Structure formats: structure tokens, C-alpha cells
Amino acid sequence: MDRDEVDRALSRLEAEYEAIETSLLALQDHAGRRLLEGAELTGVTRDRWASAELSITLLWTYFDSYTAALNGAREARARRRWPNRDDLLELTEALRGRAVVIAGAAGQRPASLTGPAKLSERFTLAELVARMNELYASSLDMVVAADSVWSALPARIDLLSAELRRTRSLAHSVGVRPGEHPAGDDLESITRELSTLRDQVISDPLAFWRPAPGSSAPGGGRPDTERYDRAARALEDVRREIEAVLRVRQDSEERLMRLRDVLSRADRTLTEARSARGEVLAKIAASEVPAVSGPPTALQERLSTAAEYRRHAQWHRLSPLLESLERDAEDELLRARESLTAVTAPLAVRAELRGRLDAYKAKVARHGLAEDPVLIERYDAARRMLWSAPCDLRVAEEAVLRYQRAAADVLVPRGPGPADRRGDS
Known part of the structure; x- marks a missing residue:
């Protein structure tokens, strides 16, 4: 190496020295490293930290050797402004040769990385820098990872x-x-x-x-x-x-009141259906009238249980019970209404027939034909059947139809048939 090459090499190594020193001090002060030093570690972290501690110790050993070698090279360069050949040979060896000797176990990385330990190891300054960079990167990786998780x-x-x-x-x-x-x-x-x-x-x-x-x-x-x-x-x-469950606690009283109202309406509807069934059986003959069930006692018992849960603040039990009761109560009201509709169907048919009969009578009266004897006779027959008990709906419907046909004949007279035309001729 000539003088300029020596000076450039020293300048580069000094810059690397400052960077390495800054990095090592930052690693030394890293919060994650301090936490790792004081923690009771287990598992993979314990194993990796044991290896990292050896690496960090080795890093400082390498750095001290690097510092000593660099200081020696600086001193050799400072002896003369214009170094002679012997000086340049010495500086070349110091800066490029394997002049750094690290003896014993201090010169070894963890055995898991390098295998069996050597008695000593020689490095160039560039090799030592590369080794320190490698150890620093692995140590920092472990410290940063642990600190990130923490x-x-x-x-x-x-x-x-x-x-x-x-x-x-x-x-x-x-x-x-x-x-x-x-x-x-x-x-x-x-x-x-x-x-x-x-x-x-x-x-x-x-x-x-x-x-x-x-x-x-x-x-x-x-x-x-x-x-x-x-x-x-x-x-x-x-x-x-x-x-x-909290919402149940807040609105449980209102929901219980609504449930009582729904079940009360269902009960009243069933009572009305039972009463209507008796009326149908008495007033309508030969009619199949479905039976009407009793009040929803099972739902009432569950409602009482729900009220008991509320009194004892058992909200976690009240919540699912209220939800099922609300569904079942609405089903019960619907069933009661369907039962009432089914029971009163014959009365609805009779009412429809009565209305139809009176509508045709009014139509006939508007045309001035109310005194027609055939219409009077057929109206009276249909009316007796519809307003007497028990009423046979099938027979009553036939009577209404006969009255309708008679009224239609009177309102729209049919033309003479062939026999009538022969008589006229």
C-alpha cells in the first residue's frame, strides 16, 4: 500500500469504528436488552438469550481488539509524515493482513454457530468488522423481537x-x-x-x-x-x-305486561269461541262444529315463573324464558282466533244466506213485484228455515236459491217456447 491507500484505509476504518461503537452503545442501552437481563425467562427465549449474551460479550471483545489494532495502525502512521518502505509494509500488514489475534475461548462465537472452540483465531480488520456485524445483527434481532412482543x-x-x-x-x-x-x-x-x-x-x-x-x-x-x-x-x-340480559332487566316489566295482555286476549277469544260453539250447536242442524280447547294454563304457569324470576332478579333465566313466552303467546292468540273462526263458520254462512235473501227481496220490491204470490210463498219458506232453530243450512241454501231463480224469472221473463207458438197459430 502506498501512503494515500493507507490514509484512505485508515479513514474508512475509523468511520466503521464510530458506527460500530454507536451501535454497540445503543444495543447496550436498548430497553429490550435491559428487560431481558432482569427477566426470569423460559422456553425458546431463555435459550436464545443465553446465546445472545455470549454474542454480545464476544462483540465487545472483538471491538476492544479492533480498537487496539486501529490505534496501533494510527500510531504507526503518525510516526512519519512520509512513511518509508518498512513503515508501509507494517501498515499494510496491520490494515490488510491477519494481524488481529484473539486467543482462547474469547475469540469464539457460541459453539452452536461455529462448532468446537479453537485455541486462537486470527482476523483482518475487515473480517473482524464482518464478524461483528453478523453478531450484532443476530443479537439485535433477538432483542428487538422480544421488546416488540413485550x-x-x-x-x-x-x-x-x-x-x-x-x-x-x-x-x-x-x-x-x-x-x-x-x-x-x-x-x-x-x-x-x-x-x-x-x-x-x-x-x-x-x-x-x-x-x-x-x-x-x-x-x-x-x-x-x-x-x-x-x-x-x-x-x-x-x-x-x-x-x-341487562336489556331484559330494564324492560322486563313492560314485556310481562304485554304477555299478560296477549294471553288475556287469547283466553277471551277462546271463551267467545266456546260460547259461539254452544250457539251453533243449538241453532244450526247437521253441522260439524270443532271442539274448543281450554285456556292456556301451561303458558300461565310459565308466565308466573317469569314473574318469579323477575322478583328474585334472576335475569339470566328470565331472558330466554321471556323470548320463548313471547313466541308461544302470539301462537296461542293466533290459534284462539282460528278456533273462533272455525266455530262461527256456520253462523257466518247463515248470515250470508239471510243477507242474500233480503237483498233479492229488496230488488224485487223496487220493481213493484213484491206481491207476486210465487215470490211471497218462496220467500216465506226460505225465511222460516233461516230464522228458525235448528237451521239446516243445506236445505236453507236450496230454499234461497229457489227464491233467487223465481225472482230472476219475474224480473227477466223468458220468451215463449215452441208449444206456445203452436197454440197461438
Whole structure:
């Protein structure tokens, strides 16, 4: 090397020295490294930190040797402004040769990286820089990964645990307790999971680290939040269920009043249907009248149970009971109305026949034919059948039809038939 090459090499090595020193000091002061030093580690983090500690110790050993070699080269260069051949040979060896000797185990990286230890190892300054960069990158990667997990997960777990405590308090206030309600059991399960998860994250953060595929940068990856996310979703499901129970507590009295009203209407409708059935049997002959069931006693008993749940603030039991009662009560009212309709169908048929008979009588009267003896006779026959009890609807309908046909004949006279025309001729 000539003088200019020596000066350029020294300048480059000094710049590298400053960069390495800055990086090592930053690693030394890194919050993640300090946490790792004081933590009781387990699992993969414990193993990797043991290796990283050796790497960091080795880094400083390498750096001290690098510093000593660089200082020696600076001193050799500073002896003369214009170095002679012997000086240049010495500087060339110092700057490019394997002049740095690191003896014994201090010169070895962890055995898992290099295999069996050597008695000593020689480096050029460039090789030493490359070795330090390699050890620094692996150490920093481990420290950054652990720090990222610790920065992300414990705080989120603590926030979720606080939300869990609020939800448990709310659940207890509405009677949702373990062993009595599935949501209470879920809260216990989530509590255990969050406690276990936090302990594992604190002691083994690297178990919750997912490196980015293909990334070579230190700390390339992200914390694995799958278990946390699953617990958060489970808590959200429970919270919605508790809110549903709370809504029951707030509007339960109004819903119970509506249920009583619906069941009362169903009962009145069935009473009306039973009364109508008696009337039909007495007034309509030869008619199939369906039976009418009794009042909905089973629903009344369940309604009493719901009221009891409300008095004792058993909201978690009241909620599903009210939902099923509301469906069944509406079904019961519909069934009562259908029963009334079926029972009163013969009376509706009789009323329709009466209306039809009177409508035709009024039409005949408007045309001045009310005194027609045939119409009077057929009207009276149909009226006796429709206004007498029991009424045979089939016979009464035939009588109304005969009156309709007679009225039609009078209102629209038919033309003479062939026999009439022969008589006229």
C-alpha cells in the first residue's frame, strides 16, 4: 500500500469504528436488552438469550481488539509524515493482513454457530468488522423481537383484563355466575386464559414472535396475537350476552305486561269461541262444529315463573324464558282466533244466506213485484228455515236459491217456447 491507500484505509476504518461503537452503545442501552437481563425467562427465549449474551460479550471483545489494532495502525502512521518502505509494509500488514489475534475461548462465537472452540483465531480488520456485524445483527434481532412482543402484548392483555373485570362485575349484578350460566363459565375460562397468556408472554416473548418471511433486517416480523384475539372475541360475545340480559332487566316489566295482555286476549277469544260453539250447536242442524280447547294454563304457569324470576332478579333465566313466552303467546292468540273462526263458520254462512235473501227481496220490491204470490210463498219458506232453530243450512241454501231463480224469472221473463207458438197459430 502506498501512503494515500493507507490514509484512505485508515479513514474508512475509523468511520466503521464510530458506527460500530454507536451501535454497540445503543444495543447496550436498548430497553429490550435491559428487560431481558432482569427477566426470569423460559422456553425458546431463555435459550436464545443465553446465546445472545455470549454474542454480545464476544462483540465487545472483538471491538476492544479492533480498537487496539486501529490505534496501533494510527500510531504507526503518525510516526512519519512520509512513511518509508518498512513503515508501509507494517501498515499494510496491520490494515490488510491477519494481524488481529484473539486467543482462547474469547475469540469464539457460541459453539452452536461455529462448532468446537479453537485455541486462537486470527482476523483482518475487515473480517473482524464482518464478524461483528453478523453478531450484532443476530443479537439485535433477538432483542428487538422480544421488546416488540413485550411492547405490544402485555399492555393489550392488561386492557382486556380490565374490561374482563368490568364485565364480570356486570355479569354478577345480573346473576350470571359460573356454574349457573354458560356466560359465567366463559368468563372464568377467559380469565384463566388471559392470566396464563400474560405469564407466558412475559417469560417467553419469542414464542409469540412471527418472523417476516424473507426478511433479513433485525426485528423483521410481528407479534403473534392469535390467542389474544381469540380471547378478545370470546369476551365480546359474552359482553353482548350480558347486555341482552341487562336489556331484559330494564324492560322486563313492560314485556310481562304485554304477555299478560296477549294471553288475556287469547283466553277471551277462546271463551267467545266456546260460547259461539254452544250457539251453533243449538241453532244450526247437521253441522260439524270443532271442539274448543281450554285456556292456556301451561303458558300461565310459565308466565308466573317469569314473574318469579323477575322478583328474585334472576335475569339470566328470565331472558330466554321471556323470548320463548313471547313466541308461544302470539301462537296461542293466533290459534284462539282460528278456533273462533272455525266455530262461527256456520253462523257466518247463515248470515250470508239471510243477507242474500233480503237483498233479492229488496230488488224485487223496487220493481213493484213484491206481491207476486210465487215470490211471497218462496220467500216465506226460505225465511222460516233461516230464522228458525235448528237451521239446516243445506236445505236453507236450496230454499234461497229457489227464491233467487223465481225472482230472476219475474224480473227477466223468458220468451215463449215452441208449444206456445203452436197454440197461438
